Amino acid sequence: MKLRIVVPIITDLFNQEVVKEVAQFKAPDTEIDVVNIVRGPASIESRYDEMLASPVIVEKVVQAEKDGFDGVFVDCFGDPGVHAAREMVRIPVVGAFQPAALTASLIAGRWSVVTVLKSVVPLVDDLGRKLGLSQNIVSIRDIDTPVLELQDKGVLEKKLLAQIELAVQEGAEAIVLGCTGMLGLAQTLEKTMGEKGRAVPVVDPTAAAIGFLELLVRSKLSHSLLAYPYPPEKERKF
Amino acid sequence: MKLRIVVPIITDLFNQEVVKEVAQFKAPDTEIDVVNIVRGPASIESRYDEMLASPVIVEKVVQAEKDGFDGVFVDCFGDPGVHAAREMVRIPVVGAFQPAALTASLIAGRWSVVTVLKSVVPLVDDLGRKLGLSQNIVSIRDIDTPVLELQDKGVLEKKLLAQIELAVQEGAEAIVLGCTGMLGLAQTLEKTMGEKGRAVPVVDPTAAAIGFLELLVRSKLSHSLLAYPYPPEKERKF
Amino acid sequence: MKLRIVVPIITDLFNQEVVKEVAQFKAPDTEIDVVNIVRGPASIESRYDEMLASPVIVEKVVQAEKDGFDGVFVDCFGDPGVHAAREMVRIPVVGAFQPAALTASLIAGRWSVVTVLKSVVPLVDDLGRKLGLSQNIVSIRDIDTPVLELQDKGVLEKKLLAQIELAVQEGAEAIVLGCTGMLGLAQTLEKTMGEKGRAVPVVDPTAAAIGFLELLVRSKLSHSLLAYPYPPEKERKF
């Protein structure tokens, strides 16, 4: 199976790391290909950024289908462009939120998200409402750190741990990392929490997304045409 | 008060009618100005159309604030670009869904939407979930007619009546017209239903939107900066 | 348009202030008239008070329709008598809760109420459930102060600020003042919060109510006859 990852920002800062990370949990017969977008924002932290990135994301998804890929992962927690893109192709398209939220709902009854910035919290709340499982979300916490400052893994881990502990105290039974830029930390965090006697699974949204695409492709499933019909033909000016 | 209406399609087919309609229910000191978008779709009937229209809508909203307008109505039932636009300005911005849905929830306990096409139903369902009042929505029905074929008022009225009657049978206590292109019919429909002994209020989303903008401007209220913070500064390529 | 405000308590303590406040945000062609009730409680802080006030409120609403008013605002946060009154008239009737809650749901995803007394909290919770948007309510907080002790604006402002800050910490993106006796403070509170770097819109329920009545009257909408049919004729002894 051939999957394309669309990293929907104009920097390739995360590309290498994504490939490396994905290599650890993809199936052996899954081939991964990563592309960036050329126009759009340097990172996605607002509805405005999502809006700017979406048209280029959809182009990339349409191209992926033409290029023969079996599925596309739009590598951003906010699922930008994902729903519009589904209207244009028949191969499965996932962002990071839906797979992570659904996976968390299987391994735990109630879970929390830990994301980058307080400004992103309302966006995540909306995603939960749209997916129909707000009842499972204990809280949406943040580490008060922009996406482009996630590089220092030591600092990042410390900030995440602090929020994860608060989430567990609030009743979270699992944690969803609320940004696909928080790479390579899920298992470390889970281990550290375990050593503190508060073992809690930490869902890496990238892992969940790739796993969900593999599930869909192998099951020969894709998004519903009743939910995502092709847009009617009409004049569209660019 | 000066309000700008952004008709988010590349045709000015509805502009005249909108101005005429709004004149009937705006406050005497409200000045109305209508603009179209120059790039985007001829009509909005899918997430793809919404995505295409959104960046230009946001530009128009930002320009409206610069031009000294007190509020902006994005004249489309799906609220395209509204949430991203709110992040860029401090004047109130509304689409048609939120004002209509909230107005319906005041005048009735449970209500239905009658929209244009079955393909739009999932989009309206999402809007209801995001606004947190799905419990009030009895059904989302459609008249199986594209936006650009709503001109024949006789046919349109007949199709709407058929769906409104079904909605009332299902328990709807009010009706929301699910497209801002269904102009000038709300009161006629309400009257006809009354004559059939099934009086039901019909919410014209344009009327609700203008009324809500007037409410917000006079109350000196606008969208929350906590819910719609300005996007952080960063590189954004176009 | 002529609107009547029914202040549903036997003191005219708030009348002057209400007129002054409403003058600031009503439309220029809206004429306001204020009346009190002659029997009933000195203030409304319990279901018992609401029950005592309701029959007189309904009389006043019926009289307002006979007097040619276009709409009535029952000036109390708990919407006392509003739903019964709607069964008796065809002009729009609003209390303060519904307009404020619906307005808050447009400008923010999740919001809190700050009301007078802990004993009122369950009543507000019920109002949210009935309106179908409990999901949007973060918390219902109180300032532990009876309605008739709200006169000292300095003390009141301080108490409100303390609760607003707690609400914002809990995730509230907007605040609804949970008593119509908290007059003239919404903008000051909003400004003070902004100066503290925690800008949050504060909904004055009186402003929202007048705005909603104007919206309804101009849109030629009123409560649904299917939701609020005239009570069947029968013997009723007084």
Place this chain on the structure above:
Amino acid sequence: MKLRIVVPIITDLFNQEVVKEVAQFKAPDTEIDVVNIVRGPASIESRYDEMLASPVIVEKVVQAEKDGFDGVFVDCFGDPGVHAAREMVRIPVVGAFQPAALTASLIAGRWSVVTVLKSVVPLVDDLGRKLGLSQNIVSIRDIDTPVLELQDKGVLEKKLLAQIELAVQEGAEAIVLGCTGMLGLAQTLEKTMGEKGRAVPVVDPTAAAIGFLELLVRSKLSHSLLAYPYPPEKERKF
């Protein structure tokens, strides 16, 4: 235990029948006493009727406590005056809706109400929302018959059966009779449905109410003072 039934209408049309009915399912040591109200409506079929009856109901409940009764049943499906009355006494007070709805939720996952008139449906919907278990209600159906025309048991039974069958088809696993005037029919209806191979329990709200009062009194429980505090002292004019 001494229980008082307040039949909140100005006719004693149902009193004898209520006493007879209750005798069949009360505990042997439960003494029943029935009173009417002297002012108010001939029957309760609207919010307006509920409002008119409530003050006299509360007087009767307060008197019952003074008279040494252990609990009060306000014998009407809409729970009129019940919540205000609870603020004035410490003995348990129930209407018919809450006990019936809670009992139905124990014996079935999802259930329907069959009530008298379509105009009552929105009131029942509100009661379900306030009690927090709307999710369990499949539908609220009506037999299009006013309370004061329920005397012909043959006709009544036939009309109820028709609606019960529709409710079962919709997925109802139990039925709640939505008016306390539908006396003495629950078991017959259940038996007839069983003979048709569609056995479904039918909850007589009067039976559920008496049973719940007995449960509360024997368990030494009553409504919470935190939910129903005594109204603060203040001037109240009549």
Place this chain on the structure above:
Amino acid sequence: MKLRIVVPIITDLFNQEVVKEVAQFKAPDTEIDVVNIVRGPASIESRYDEMLASPVIVEKVVQAEKDGFDGVFVDCFGDPGVHAAREMVRIPVVGAFQPAALTASLIAGRWSVVTVLKSVVPLVDDLGRKLGLSQNIVSIRDIDTPVLELQDKGVLEKKLLAQIELAVQEGAEAIVLGCTGMLGLAQTLEKTMGEKGRAVPVVDPTAAAIGFLELLVRSKLSHSLLAYPYPPEKERKF
């Protein structure tokens, strides 16, 4: 009426106490009979324990019906085996959760559970979801004490009080004791809370269960055959 209590653990540690407790609040004509199970766990604190106990519980319920009992109380807060047992008999069968949760929802708008161990919290959360009234549950707290260590009433009372106070601070208007082993304390706790000026009703789940059985038996109601049909005949190997 003859009721059988099935204490679903292999120790008779609680039997005497249960009989004594129930004697205080049962109706005079209710005869109580207590049995244990012979195989299964020493206490029930996990889904695994529930699973082990369930087959024997169902046997005991079936036997109770054969023995002519009118109803069965499965004396455990988690309702183990209750739903399977209902498929096998026509007499009413209740556990402790459903009666307690429904009773709490009548006497208060929102309430909390205080249970034994944190490990039980997810089980209680599930029970609330299944019963359709999660909206009424403020929190599920625990005293960090296994069932078999509840004997020291002094310590138990102290631990319960600490959690009850926290629950009331969170907004709970009533408390449900989340283990049927917390016998004989409900009224003491309620009294102590009242003396602290925080009067809150405390629901003893055993009292609620017996009361609900009496209600059902007297009302001639039992669980719905549509919700709990007899299992189809087929081969079943043991």
Place this chain on the structure above:
Amino acid sequence: MKLRIVVPIITDLFNQEVVKEVAQFKAPDTEIDVVNIVRGPASIESRYDEMLASPVIVEKVVQAEKDGFDGVFVDCFGDPGVHAAREMVRIPVVGAFQPAALTASLIAGRWSVVTVLKSVVPLVDDLGRKLGLSQNIVSIRDIDTPVLELQDKGVLEKKLLAQIELAVQEGAEAIVLGCTGMLGLAQTLEKTMGEKGRAVPVVDPTAAAIGFLELLVRSKLSHSLLAYPYPPEKERKF
């Protein structure tokens, strides 16, 4: 990866077919092993059957972990024994409902289940409530056919199609086959619906379950210890 499938019935009627079906959609490095249970019911169509099968299912899951398997699929739509089993092992354990329901929620906004018998409908409703996504379920329909009579694929397909068409008319955008005995039909049904112009994805719960296990194992995730702690040690008699 080595996955074990526990077919929780005493007949090996479905084993061969399961292996064949799974071969079509598993990853190339996934090894599948199928076992039956030796005690329990011939099929699972009631809570009683689930209860009988559960203890043996848990034994099999514990054995699978000892045998070095990486995950276990309990091959039944009702997830029997799954939650108890999770308390006893650290490898991921899934039934068929959770994976299918979560997959459907990603590919469609609202979906329906088509199951075997009306008697199973309340069980599926409960599963949806527990998983917290009832809002996404349009309806739970049945083909009125016991599990052991699903062998005639022609008849089965026809019956399923009839219900799927009704579900689509009700608004379902995807279909979940509500029994793991409906093997090998998902794609045929999807194709036939597509040919009728009503293309709708049909989720085979077996495919979803295997895919979810692969996702979990590759992501190094399993159920939360906070949600599924090991049962405390104590005496347990068999």
